Amino acid sequence: MGIKLDIKRKLLARSERIKCIHLHETEPWVLASLYNGKVIIWNYETQNQVKTFEICNLPVRAAKFIERKNWIVTGSDDLQIRVFNYNTHERVIGFDAHQDYIRTLAVHPTLPYLLSGSDDMSIRLWDWEKKWQCIRVFEGHQYFVMSISINPKDTNTFASASLDKTIKVWNLGSSVPNFTLDGHEKGVNYVDYYRGNEKPYLISAADDFVAKIWDYQNNSCIHNLEGHSQNIIVSSFHPAMPIIYTAGEDGSVKIWNSNTYRLETTLNYGLGRIWTADASARDNILAIGADEGLIVLSLGTDDSVISMDNSGRTIWAKQNEILSTNVKNSNDSIIDGEMVPIVLKNLGNCEIYPQLLKHSPNGRFVVVCGDGEYIIYTALAWRNKSFGPGLDFAWAQNSTDYAVRETSKSIKLFRQFKERSMSSISNLSNLEYSIEQIFGGSLLSVRSTGDTLNIYDWETGKIVRRIDVAAKDVFWSESGELFVVVTDESFFVLRFNSLALSNADEISDEGVEDAVELIAEITESIVSGSWIGNCFIYTTTTNRLNYLVGDQTFTIAHFETFMKVLGYISRDNRVYLTDKNMTIVSYSLPLAVIEYQTAIIREEFDLASEMLSSIPLEQRPKLAKFLEAKGLKELAIEITTDLEQQFDLAIQLNRIDLACELATQSEAEAKWRTVADLALSMYRFDIAETGMKNSKDYNSLFILYTSSGNYEGVEKLAILAGKAGMHRLEFNCYLVTRQTQKSLDLLVKLGKLPEAALFARSYLPSKVSEIVERWKEMLVKENKSKPAQALADPADYSNLFKNYEKSLEAQKLSAQLNDAHIPSVDYLSHIDDINRDLTLELIENPDLINSIISDSISGSKDIQGIVELEDDIPVDASESLSDIDNINVTVDNIQS
Numbered sequence: 001m002g003i004k005l006d007i008k009r010k011l012l013a014r015s016e017r018i019k020c021i022h023l024h025e026t027e028p029w030v031l032a033s034l035y036n037g038k039v040i041i042w043n044y045e046t047q048n049q050v051k052t053f054e055i056c057n058l059p060v061r062a063a064k065f066i067e068r069k070n071w072i073v074t075g076s077d078d079l080q081i082r083v084f085n086y087n088t089h090e091r092v093i094g095f096d097a098h099q100d101y102i103r104t105l106a107v108h109p110t111l112p113y114l115l116s117g118s119d120d121m122s123i124r125l126w127d128w129e130k131k132w133q134c135i136r137v138f139e140g141h142q143y144f145v146m147s148i149s150i151n152p153k154d155t156n157t158f159a160s161a162s163l164d165k166t167i168k169v170w171n172l173g174s175s176v177p178n179f180t181l182d183g184h185e186k187g188v189n190y191v192d193y194y195r196g197n198e199k200p201y202l203i204s205a206a207d208d209f210v211a212k213i214w215d216y217q218n219n220s221c222i223h224n225l226e227g228h229s230q231n232i233i234v235s236s237f238h239p240a241m242p243i244i245y246t247a248g249e250d251g252s253v254k255i256w257n258s259n260t261y262r263l264e265t266t267l268n269y270g271l272g273r274i275w276t277a278d279a280s281a282r283d284n285i286l287a288i289g290a291d292e293g294l295i296v297l298s299l300g301t302d303d304s305v306i307s308m309d310n311s312g313r314t315i316w317a318k319q320n321e322i323l324s325t326n327v328k329n330s331n332d333s334i335i336d337g338e339m340v341p342i343v344l345k346n347l348g349n350c351e352i353y354p355q356l357l358k359h360s361p362n363g364r365f366v367v368v369c370g371d372g373e374y375i376i377y378t379a380l381a382w383r384n385k386s387f388g389p390g391l392d393f394a395w396a397q398n399s400t401d402y403a404v405r406e407t408s409k410s411i412k413l414f415r416q417f418k419e420r421s422m423s424s425i426s427n428l429s430n431l432e433y434s435i436e437q438i439f440g441g442s443l444l445s446v447r448s449t450g451d452t453l454n455i456y457d458w459e460t461g462k463i464v465r466r467i468d469v470a471a472k473d474v475f476w477s478e479s480g481e482l483f484v485v486v487t488d489e490s491f492f493v494l495r496f497n498s499l500a501l502s503n504a505d506e507i508s509d510e511g512v513e514d515a516v517e518l519i520a521e522i523t524e525s526i527v528s529g530s531w532i533g534n535c536f537i538y539t540t541t542t543n544r545l546n547y548l549v550g551d552q553t554f555t556i557a558h559f560e561t562f563m564k565v566l567g568y569i570s571r572d573n574r575v576y577l578t579d580k581n582m583t584i585v586s587y588s589l590p591l592a593v594i595e596y597q598t599a600i601i602r603e604e605f606d607l608a609s610e611m612l613s614s615i616p617l618e619q620r621p622k623l624a625k626f627l628e629a630k631g632l633k634e635l636a637i638e639i640t641t642d643l644e645q646q647f648d649l650a651i652q653l654n655r656i657d658l659a660c661e662l663a664t665q666s667e668a669e670a671k672w673r674t675v676a677d678l679a680l681s682m683y684r685f686d687i688a689e690t691g692m693k694n695s696k697d698y699n700s701l702f703i704l705y706t707s708s709g710n711y712e713g714v715e716k717l718a719i720l721a722g723k724a725g726m727h728r729l730e731f732n733c734y735l736v737t738r739q740t741q742k743s744l745d746l747l748v749k750l751g752k753l754p755e756a757a758l759f760a761r762s763y764l765p766s767k768v769s770e771i772v773e774r775w776k777e778m779l780v781k782e783n784k785s786k787p788a789q790a791l792a793d794p795a796d797y798s799n800l801f802k803n804y805e806k807s808l809e810a811q812k813l814s815a816q817l818n819d820a821h822i823p824s825v826d827y828l829s830h831i832d833d834i835n836r837d838l839t840l841e842l843i844e845n846p847d848l849i850n851s852i853i854s855d856s857i858s859g860s861k862d863i864q865g866i867v868e869l870e871d872d873i874p875v876d877a878s879e880s881l882s883d884i885d886n887i888n889v890t891v892d893n894i895q896s
Helices: 498-502 591-601 605-614 617-629 633-639 643-652 656-666 669-681 685-694 698-708 711-723 727-736 740-749 753-763 765-781 785-790 804-818 824-830 838-844 848-855 882-888
Strands: 008-014 018-023 029-034 038-043 048-054 060-066 071-076 080-085 091-096 102-107 113-118 122-127 133-139 145-150 157-162 166-171 179-182 188-193 201-206 210-215 220-226 232-237 243-248 253-257 263-267 274-280 285-290 293-298 306-308 313-318 321-326 345-349 356-359 365-370 373-378 384-389 392-395 402-405 411-415 435-439 444-448 453-456 463-467 473-476 482-486 491-496 516-522 526-532 535-540 544-549 552-558 564-569 574-578 584-588
Touching: 018 285, 018 293, 029 060, 029 071, 029 293, 038 060, 038 071, 071 102, 080 102, 113 145, 122 145, 157 201, 166 188, 201 243, 210 232, 210 243, 232 274, 243 274, 306 356, 306 564, 313 356, 356 392, 365 392, 392 435, 402 435, 463 516, 473 526, 482 526, 482 535, 535 564, 535 591, 544 591, 552 617, 591 605, 591 617, 617 633, 617 643, 633 643, 643 656, 643 669, 656 669, 656 685, 669 685, 685 698, 698 711, 698 727, 711 727, 727 740, 740 753, 740 765, 753 765, 765 785, 765 804, 804 838
Parallel strands: 018 060, 018 274, 060 102, 102 145, 145 188, 188 232, 526 564
Antiparallel strands: 008 293, 018 029, 029 038, 038 048, 060 071, 071 080, 080 091, 102 113, 113 122, 122 133, 145 157, 157 166, 157 188, 166 179, 188 201, 201 210, 201 232, 210 220, 232 243, 243 253, 253 263, 274 285, 285 293, 306 313, 313 321, 321 345, 356 365, 365 373, 373 384, 392 402, 402 411, 435 444, 444 453, 453 463, 473 482, 482 491, 491 516, 526 535, 535 544, 544 552, 564 574, 574 584
8 A cells, every 4th residue: 555645735836946944833824935035924824925034135945933032043145043022023133143044043942042053064052042142163064054953852963964075963062073974976965864753864965966874873875766857955754744855956746655765656746946845744744945936745644544443442543553442431531522542552553654544343353554554553562463464354244354445456355264165255356446545344345446336245156236426435234234425526425235145046247236225315424434323324525413314414523624534333322423633422323203204204103103292492402403305394393492493394384273373472473474374375364463463564454354355454554554664554444434524634744735635635625725725835844936826726716626516516526425335246336437427417417415315335344455545646636536445445355
């Protein structure tokens, strides 16, 4: 198994030539010193330039963060060391440090020391707590000092590289080198220490195109890394990954396996000659500086190499070191999402760099896979049980059987740690496709290069089913019946039918079609998961913890960072998760809810009913949503404790009385409006009226009253509309109930005197003079004397108002007609009243008023089917009052 290098570009910034790069320990910052004399800090997460420092007009060849002081320190070709506070931009100090160009700086990790190397062939030690006093000078190199590195295992020693072709190791307390490493044919540009505990190694890069790895205890070169075509400027061990990176003037970055020294990959981003690089364990970052700018890369994945068995015993790998702990929940003090307190134990070391670590199903063994090999250890004592070559590894379900992918064409099966005879599993011994990955479980799954998942029987090696899907992972339930196949953008829930497989008369190249059944496809990208009975719990790329029952997903928690499911411990009823920093957190599972949902899916409703009493009331609304999604709304409305949810379900189920009761409890206008709409659709006009009143939907109430002939209702609505400031509706209510005087009074009250005058001319001509007088007074107050003088009062100028005297008689006739109540059954007899002109009729027949009164039909004050008056009041004072009477004639069931 090669190293998993999921290389992603975090930042690409074009700039002048970059001579030095340094990554901040805690912030996502990269510090770059430029040949043009500037120093810039970029944020590689936001891809923004955070800060800029104008240092000098000459190249700045060295720059470092001093995080504990919030400083940056620089060394430049003007022979000065300068220190700045990177928060305030304040210059802390600047002083002459060397007699020639300053090439390199190194900050002591604990002491207040700075080491500087120069073209004057010296190394100087500065103490910032002694006002930057030079407390020691190290001399011994015969040419430029290019690089300094402090030993992380012994911070009292450091190494230096020089163009005199040597590497020297020094002690801070002595000006004389401890020893010299000599082996390069040309000048040495860089030196760095291995940061792990087990190897006393140095690495150097030189102009002879070679990077050398040294054992500084034996003062010997143990390996040469060759492959660059130009001078190598930088070479270093990555602080968190088992890789070495080298870069140089050929513009390429080469990444090597630090255990096997095999070249893993070569990168070239076209930025010209590379002069500097730095790596950080934070997010596995690698930053590179070159002639034309810098690039920041993220190496590897966020996967933590960790495994937990069913009892809570957890093992993880920190480089080659193996640590263990036992996750115990002995009390109820653990809070969901908070870090679980653990005690770490050093279990031992691993001979290979772990990239896969997984317990066997019984928890007794742990497999470690990496560097093209696998090793099986006993979980408790960490003793080597078995090993061999292997690019990939998979455990069988509920046994110690396992499979090993040795090459892209070869899979071997083992039982009791012994290889099985390939004659019994001949189908797996001669695969015709290239193997990408294998997955364990109840069946052995093999992903081919053609994005096909081939599922085989562990015992016989026969093909069970071939599925066209690019699988990233496969998770099996404990029963061996359900399994999940994960792809980049979604996952599939499938059921394995072992009976269909055993009853198949013939197995084709595609397997048995009925052996695998699709249950659900969920469009969600997941990163880890585990089965708990028939419930699948998983984390997503959007940092959520979800669980799936049937085809329904539910969210348990949201995270701020990437989290991976370790497993579920039944004794605690908690699921445990970890992040890439090996921090363990846990969440309690609503197990009773999950069991209830499972019973519902299986249509075991009696069993579900028995379980309901064990489900806490606060979980009931979530359960009701599940039932609603399953179409069991009647059951959902009975169990939910959420009144909002219960109301919505009552509306959906047309349970109008329950909806009305819930709306009464909440007193929310929106609910009453919904109740009113439902009541209308169900012809429950009494509830509709209540809903419209309580929701203050007076316009709809007006339509209801006028459509149903509710005279008293319209009268009361006029009062409600007035209180609510809905004066247009108030006016209409007065008009359709034939209260023309109140309509006129409302117009006057609202100051709409022109409209009032025109209304009076059409409906109450006896009031015209009074209104005109008020209109004139209003115009005078507004300094509009001329328009006021132009207004004509029919009492003074009756000649200007055609048939004015007759209109006064028509007003009396109209008032008496309004008191005549015509039942709706006589609608057809009065259908032509809309076209009557009372003024004209009075002119032609002066005795008309007596005949109409004697012929009028008295009745109740209920009106049937009153026609609603719009705002188009007649404005021509010379017109007759026919429209007034037409509006006030009561009719029923007028059809469009």
